[in-house]
Amino acid sequence: MAGSGVVQTHAFVRRRGRAAGAFTFVVVLLAVSGCSVAGADPIGEGPDTLRIVLPEEPPTLEPCDASLTATGRVTRANITEALTERDPSTGRLEQALATQWTRTSPTSWTFTLRKGVTFHDGSPFTAEAAAFSIKRATDSDIECNVDGYIFTDTEVTAKALNDTTLEVSTRKPDPILPLRLSFVEIVPTSTDPGARVRKPIGTGPYRVDEWSQGRFLRLKRFSGYWGEAPDFAAAKYVWRAEGSVRAAMVTNNEADVAIGLAPEDGAGDRAVEFVTNEISYLRIDATKAPLDDIRIRRAINYAIDREGLVTAVFAGRPSGQLVSKGVTGYNPRVRPWPYDPDRARKLVAAARADGVPTDTAITIIGRNGIYPKAAEAMEVVQDGLLKAGLNVRIKMLDVNAWLEYLLRPFPRGTGPTLLQAQHGNQAGDAAFTMGQIYGSEGAQSSYGTRELDASITKAQLASGDARQKAFADAFAQQNDEVVRDAVMANMTGILALSPNVRYRPDSATNDEMRLADMRRAD
Amino acid sequence: MFSMLRRRAVSSVIPLLVVVLGVFFLARLTGDPANLYLPLSATPEMRAEFAARNGFDQPLITQFGDYVAQVAHLDFGESLRTAQPAGEAVLRAFPATLQLAGWTMLLAIVGAVVIGSLAAYRPNSVTDRVASFLSSTAASVPDFWLAIMGVLVFAVTLGWLPTSGTSGAAAWVLPVATLLIRPFGVLVQVVRGAMVSALSAPYVKVARAKGARESRVVFGHALRNAAAPALTVAGDLAVGLVNGAVVVETIFGWPGIGKLMIDSVLQRDFAVLQAAVLLTALVIFALNILVDVCHALLDPRVRQRAAA
Numbered sequence: 035m036a037g038s039g040v041v042q043t044h045a046f047v048r049r050r051g052r053a054a055g056a057f058t059f060v061v062v063l064l065a066v067s068g069c070s071v072a073g074a075d076p077i078g079e080g081p082d083t084l085r086i087v088l089p090e091e092p093p094t095l096e097p098c099d100a101s102l103t104a105t106g107r108v109t110r111a112n113i114t115e116a117l118t119e120r121d122p123s124t125g126r127l128e129q130a131l132a133t134q135w136t137r138t139s140p141t142s143w144t145f146t147l148r149k150g151v152t153f154h155d156g157s158p159f160t161a162e163a164a165a166f167s168i169k170r171a172t173d174s175d176i177e178c179n180v181d182g183y184i185f186t187d188t189e190v191t192a193k194a195l196n197d198t199t200l201e202v203s204t205r206k207p208d209p210i211l212p213l214r215l216s217f218v219e220i221v222p223t224s225t226d227p228g229a230r231v232r233k234p235i236g237t238g239p240y241r242v243d244e245w246s247q248g249r250f251l252r253l254k255r256f257s258g259y260w261g262e263a264p265d266f267a268a269a270k271y272v273w274r275a276e277g278s279v280r281a282a283m284v285t286n287n288e289a290d291v292a293i294g295l296a297p298e299d300g301a302g303d304r305a306v307e308f309v310t311n312e313i314s315y316l317r318i319d320a321t322k323a324p325l326d327d328i329r330i331r332r333a334i335n336y337a338i339d340r341e342g343l344v345t346a347v348f349a350g351r352p353s354g355q356l357v358s359k360g361v362t363g364y365n366p367r368v369r370p371w372p373y374d375p376d377r378a379r380k381l382v383a384a385a386r387a388d389g390v391p392t393d394t395a396i397t398i399i400g401r402n403g404i405y406p407k408a409a410e411a412m413e414v415v416q417d418g419l420l421k422a423g424l425n426v427r428i429k430m431l432d433v434n435a436w437l438e439y440l441l442r443p444f445p446r447g448t449g450p451t452l453l454q455a456q457h458g459n460q461a462g463d464a465a466f467t468m469g470q471i472y473g474s475e476g477a478q479s480s481y482g483t484r485e486l487d488a489s490i491t492k493a494q495l496a497s498g499d500a501r502q503k504a505f506a507d508a509f510a511q512q513n514d515e516v517v518r519d520a521v522m523a524n525m526t527g528i529l530a531l532s533p534n535v536r537y538r539p540d541s542a543t544n545d546e547m548r549l550a551d552m553r554r555a556d
Numbered sequence: 557m558f559s560m561l562r563r564r565a566v567s568s569v570i571p572l573l574v575v576v577l578g579v580f581f582l583a584r585l586t587g588d589p590a591n592l593y594l595p596l597s598a599t600p601e602m603r604a605e606f607a608a609r610n611g612f613d614q615p616l617i618t619q620f621g622d623y624v625a626q627v628a629h630l631d632f633g634e635s636l637r638t639a640q641p642a643g644e645a646v647l648r649a650f651p652a653t654l655q656l657a658g659w660t661m662l663l664a665i666v667g668a669v670v671i672g673s674l675a676a677y678r679p680n681s682v683t684d685r686v687a688s689f690l691s692s693t694a695a696s697v698p699d700f701w702l703a704i705m706g707v708l709v710f711a712v713t714l715g716w717l718p719t720s721g722t723s724g725a726a727a728w729v730l731p732v733a734t735l736l737i738r739p740f741g742v743l744v745q746v747v748r749g750a751m752v753s754a755l756s757a758p759y760v761k762v763a764r765a766k767g768a769r770e771s772r773v774v775f776g777h778a779l780r781n782a783a784a785p786a787l788t789v790a791g792d793l794a795v796g797l798v799n800g801a802v803v804v805e806t807i808f809g810w811p812g813i814g815k816l817m818i819d820s821v822l823q824r825d826f827a828v829l830q831a832a833v834l835l836t837a838l839v840i841f842a843l844n845i846l847v848d849v850c851h852a853l854l855d856p857r858v859r860q861r862a863a864a
Contacts, residue, residue, distance in 0.1 A: 175609075247648060280717045288720075434586060
């Protein structure tokens with residue numbers, strides 16, 4: 035009996051032990067979950083908060099990385115401001131923190147700065163802060179994105195002449211320096227010159243309030259802002275990678291604005307379409323047969339049904355050049371190539387008759403996700419080229435593998451290729467397109483000619499109307515005499531907008547989303 | 557028991573080293589991060605400077621040596637993308653995944669034990685057939701489709717739940733339900749199969765002949781013996797969840813380790829990727845050891861073998 039009692043006691047203790055273990059597991063789980071939920075992202079914060087859902091979290095809010103889309107659309111013109119700003123609709127350069135600028139010599143500009151501007155920390159905006167910001171962005175150890183994007187071919191030095199006068203000099207004459215400076219966000223001299231900052235201080239209408247990494251970023255209206263106060267007292271950003279979820283957040287009244295949507299994401303009557311500055315194109319590797327024959331390059335252009343692509347595959351407008359309206363150098367006379375499959379067939383046949391190896395396999399190097407239905411778009415292109423009599427196959431890659439084909443030095447032994455690409459001239463001047471894409475030695479250029487190089491160089495040195503004309507001529511020359519590309523479409527963006535907010539997106543919206551332009555609908 | 561734990565820990569070291577080596581070297585074969593982190597127009601000098609600053613200009617073996625030396629000091633390096641310590645990013649993301657996985661497995665196991673036992677109690681009954689059909693369906697539904705349909709039905713159409721996020725208990729319903737459905741379906745089938753065998757075993761007949769209560773027969777005798785295979789499968793499923801519920805985390809904006817790993821692979825953010833893989837591997841090894849311990853607690857034969 036005694037032995038039986040001991041066995042029962044042990045069994046009881048074991049059962050209690052297991053029960054206690056299970057209970058402890060549940061309690062720990064509840065406790066951990068409770069902690070997390072307490073610090074979670076409350077979506078609704080009242081009508082005074084503008085709720086925006088982005089495709090991705092900004093990697094940093096570093097002002098000198100504002101030329102990166104994911105960073106710039108939060109920081110630019112919201113948290114920080116530049117000396118000048120470009121109107122994306124007209125292409126005109128407007129005042130921002132500078133009210134006037136004059137070219138005092140071929141290599142020197144003088145800027146008169148706005149008075150009465152303060153930073154979010156209360157310190158005054160001065161020419162010294164502007165000079166510091168320019169040096170930090172263009173000549174520091176931070177590896178600022180803006181340095182590689184805007185200032186690759188120029189060196190600048192800035193000097194404060196007095197509190198409101200700034201002198202900026204360049205090593206070589208630079209007719210578009212004020213435009214370049216529209217990318218340098220101004221920060222106070224207290225900003226760390228040697229490391230990226232996570233919570234920047236600027237002069238913009240909003241200041242950083244809280245950034246809960248992975249969950250949300252909240253900005254609050256800056257009461258000391260020099261300009262007109264924005265409508266919303268706060269703005270809250272969250273991020274969701276899936277487009278249909280972003281659209282659903284607006285239709286479900288969890289967000290007021292969702293960006294980066296595709297037509298199939300289901301935003302319904304909340305969807306607002308707008309023309310972006312992104313142009314889709316195929317880069318033709320004209321150094322290899324049969325693509326080294328201009329008839330084949332022309333045939334490729336005639337064989338692509340651009341209207342069909344923008345109607346059935348992705349949203350956009352057929353285009354014939356790599357910049358959109360509003361960019362200096364845009365040439366309205368360069369029209370999209372017409373869809374003419376008969377002409378394409380005849381050109382290929384003529385080249386074949388002259389001994390051009392038209393049956394050589396041409397590879398389309400595609401990039402998954404470069405724009406909505408990227409693979410389907412390439413299948414449409416392939417179909418057109420096959421019907422024209424060319425031998426074409428498709429290879430779809432992820433972004434990093436694709437970059438190996440986009441940038442020099444290109445992979446060897448690949449045979450003739452057509453590269454699926456997209457270019458957005460965010461800066462507003464064709465100088466940021468022509469040299470790197472069409473120049474013989476451009477980082478993204480597979481082929482160029484000496485004549486086109488000369489035209490590009492001439493355009494880069496010109497200013498005013500002469501600059502516009504020179505770049506427009508270079509685009510026409512590329513289109514008529516070189517045919518290095520098959521430009522497809524000026525892409526359309528889609529955002530979802532709640533009925534509570536009034537906002538008219540423009541071609542810069544994907545890169546720079548101005549909160550002050552978003553107004554209450556009531 | 558302790559010798560078993562020691563053996564398991566020692567045998568885990570080699571796979572761990574293989575994982576660390578594999579991730580380090582394979583990640584570096586996937587392309588130059590400078591292409592992603594510098595503007596397309598960056599000059600060759602800028603690219604060289606980027607490589608030198610991040611140590612990518614060194615021979616791979618030197619880079620690996622530096623990495624091991626850093627890890628020995630619990631320094632996992634800095635994220636290329638956010639310029640923050642990689643270890644911090646991983647430790648911030650891991651609890652979110654563990655919570656999601658913990659709740660999912662808890663609900664899946666409890667639900668599977670109840671439904672699987674009921675189905676096995678009367679094989680081929682209506683309950684059994686319905687449970688088998690539903691569990692097979694649940695085990696085969698693609699989670700991506702299920703997540704999107706869940707958002708469309710319960711958030712957009714009915715308005716009962718938020719579409720995504722982590723705020724409040726309601727926000728947990730769709731992610732947990734999406735993640736739960738497959739492990740639940742698999743476990744129901746495993747529990748049912750094991751319980752059918754156990755309920756027809758001689759010791760169950762003996763227990764019934766001795767007049768034991770039916771609940772004791774089912775839960776005290778049969779279930780305990782049926783638990784071992786279910787535990788093995790549950791361990792495997794839990795490992796899959798701890799590895800990161802990538803689809804669910806991506807769709808519902810859940811800031812977990814799966815999303816972090818995918819982002820760091822796509823962005824060639826080597827430091828974060830290496831830290832995430834290392835920590836995940838450690839947790840998975842710990843989980844496997846935990847499953848072994850549970851096996852030993854459930855089955856005295858395992859304990860005896862371990863002791864021998």
